[in-house]
Amino acid sequence: MCLGVPMKIVSKDGDNIVAEVDGVQKEASVMLLGEEVAIGDYVIVHAGFAISRLDEEYATETLRLMREIYAPEDMA
Amino acid sequence: MRFQDEFRDRTLVQNMATNIRRMAERLTAPVNFMEVCGTHTMSIYQYGIRTLLPEKVRLVSGPGCPVCVTPIGYIDKALACAADPHNIVATFGDMLRVPGSHSSMMEQRAGGADIRIVYSPLDAVSLARNNPERRVVFLGVGFETTAPTIAASILEAARMGLKNYCVLAAHKTMPIPMEILSSDPELNIGGYLCPAHVSTVIGATPYSAIADKHRIPCVVTGFEPADVMQGIEMLLAQILRRESKVEIQYSRAVSWEGNLKAQAILKQLFVPCDAAWRGLGVLPGSGLAIRDEYAQFDAERVLTLNVPDATENPACLCGEVLKGKLTPFNCPLFATVCTPESPVGACMVSSEGTCAAAYKYGR
Numbered sequence: 001m002c003l004g005v006p007m008k009i010v011s012k013d014g015d016n017i018v019a020e021v022d023g024v025q026k027e028a029s030v031m032l033l034g035e036e037v038a039i040g041d042y043v044i045v046h047a048g049f050a051i052s053r054l055d056e057e058y059a060t061e062t063l064r065l066m067r068e069i070y071a072p073e074d075m076a
Numbered sequence: 077m078r079f080q081d082e083f084r085d086r087t088l089v090q091n092m093a094t095n096i097r098r099m100a101e102r103l104t105a106p107v108n109f110m111e112v113c114g115t116h117t118m119s120i121y122q123y124g125i126r127t128l129l130p131e132k133v134r135l136v137s138g139p140g141c142p143v144c145v146t147p148i149g150y151i152d153k154a155l156a157c158a159a160d161p162h163n164i165v166a167t168f169g170d171m172l173r174v175p176g177s178h179s180s181m182m183e184q185r186a187g188g189a190d191i192r193i194v195y196s197p198l199d200a201v202s203l204a205r206n207n208p209e210r211r212v213v214f215l216g217v218g219f220e221t222t223a224p225t226i227a228a229s230i231l232e233a234a235r236m237g238l239k240n241y242c243v244l245a246a247h248k249t250m251p252i253p254m255e256i257l258s259s260d261p262e263l264n265i266g267g268y269l270c271p272a273h274v275s276t277v278i279g280a281t282p283y284s285a286i287a288d289k290h291r292i293p294c295v296v297t298g299f300e301p302a303d304v305m306q307g308i309e310m311l312l313a314q315i316l317r318r319e320s321k322v323e324i325q326y327s328r329a330v331s332w333e334g335n336l337k338a339q340a341i342l343k344q345l346f347v348p349c350d351a352a353w354r355g356l357g358v359l360p361g362s363g364l365a366i367r368d369e370y371a372q373f374d375a376e377r378v379l380t381l382n383v384p385d386a387t388e389n390p391a392c393l394c395g396e397v398l399k400g401k402l403t404p405f406n407c408p409l410f411a412t413v414c415t416p417e418s419p420v421g422a423c424m425v426s427s428e429g430t431c432a433a434a435y436k437y438g439r
Contacts, residue, residue, distance in 0.1 A: 003115055003273075003428070004115075004221070004272075004273045004276070006079045006080060028196075029196075029198065029228070031228055032224050032225070032228060032335065032337060032338045032341065033335070033337060033338075034335055034336050034337035034338075042079055044273065044276060044329055046221055046222070046225065046273060047168070047195065047196050047197060047222055047225045048195055048196020048197070048198055048199070048225065049196070049224070049225045049228065051221060051224070051225075051273065051276050051277060051335060051338060052273075052276035052277075052329045052330070052335060053329075054079055054328050054329055055327070055328050055329070056328075058327040058328040059079055059082075059328035061327070062306075062325070062327060062328060063082050063083070066088060066092070066302055066306060067088065
């Protein structure tokens with residue numbers, strides 16, 4: 001029910017966006033988002049609404065920490 | 077796909093599992109971590125997360141599926157709406173096969189009732205606009221993730237001046253049932269993997285009562301396997317440090333304050349109310365009722381819905397499964413009488429239900 005899909009914004013007209021994941025495009029509304037989003041941004045789309053913008057910096061940082069802490073050479 | 081594939085890296089996940097096993101060696105007793113989000117439940121089964129964990133780290137599923145915690149009486153009301161040929165009932169697909177006392181939306185639709193599956197609540201508003209001679213009743217079920225989208229649909233209907241759109245609202249809010257379960261000695265919850273998408277809206281701060289008062293570590297965790305593993309690792313680290321605080325693993329989507337605009341729209345449209353949860357009973361202040369100012373969009377007030385008291389199948393153990401006290405495999409109906417094709421309880425119906433996840437991936 002709370003399923004949300006990370007999608008990339010490919011076009012935007014006012015509060016209406018078209019977002020894409022794996023080649024599938026869907027229309028969604030950004031009226032519930034408090035921050036500005038632009039074409040190329042990633043958002044989580046739930047029930048036809050973008051509910052959150054995905055922060056690339058945090059995503060990269062999370063991955064860096066995961067890879068750093070769990071680097072295979074440390075696991076020997 | 078960015079933000080997805082990297083978090084499904086098999087080697088990364090296996091390395092994390094090794095680290096978790098090492099950490100668990102330092103535990104003095106087994107720990108129970110509860111997830112309270114249907115998408116976590118699915119992810120944990122789908123990626124076989126339990127098989128990667130040491131015996132001392134147990135994962136328990138809680139009341140994280142909104143369809144599953146919706147009481148049968150609500151389904152009976154929805155069926156009463158659908159029985160009136162003047163009404164079009166619009167719903168998310170998950171609700172279609174949930175059994176009421178005597179029937180389901182699916183059965184009623186086969187019998188001629190006008191029941192439409194929509195992807196977005198705004199599609200239900202379009203239905204109302206395109207069918208001015210009919211009334212559209214939207215089944216408003218869901219946690220804080222979904223409730224703002226329904227609120228937005230009411231605002232849109234109001235903006236368009238529609239008088240034939242209403243919502244049968246049964247929204248529920250998340251932190252309250254977690255608090256109730258926190259003090260259950262039988263469950264003995266050692267940590268929460270807090271819901272990800274609910275938290276995009278409400279933020280991470282509301283969990284601090286659980287961490288402070290009940291001394292239970294809380295980590296807002298994403299859905300990909302590496303996210304879930306890191307969430308578990310962060311909970312373990314807190315336990316080993318004898319800490320209980322709220323942390324955000326899913327920082328790429330969740331902040332401390334959450335989505336303030338969605339919160340404002342929620343507050344504008346809804347007011348907290350007592351709500352009945354399947355398996356947990358009536359929890360004070362755990363639901364969202366439509367405000368008086370928007371009464372014309374409230375199906376409970378627009379329609380006369382007198383339905384008799386609901387009856388549940390006494391053999392169905394969904395209630396205990398939702399509290400995390402039993403697993404689907406403890407239920408005599410599981411995979412025998414109760415299957416996804418012919419579900420007895422809601423946990424088998426919803427694609428995010430614990431029984432549906434166990435049936436699909438767990439056997």
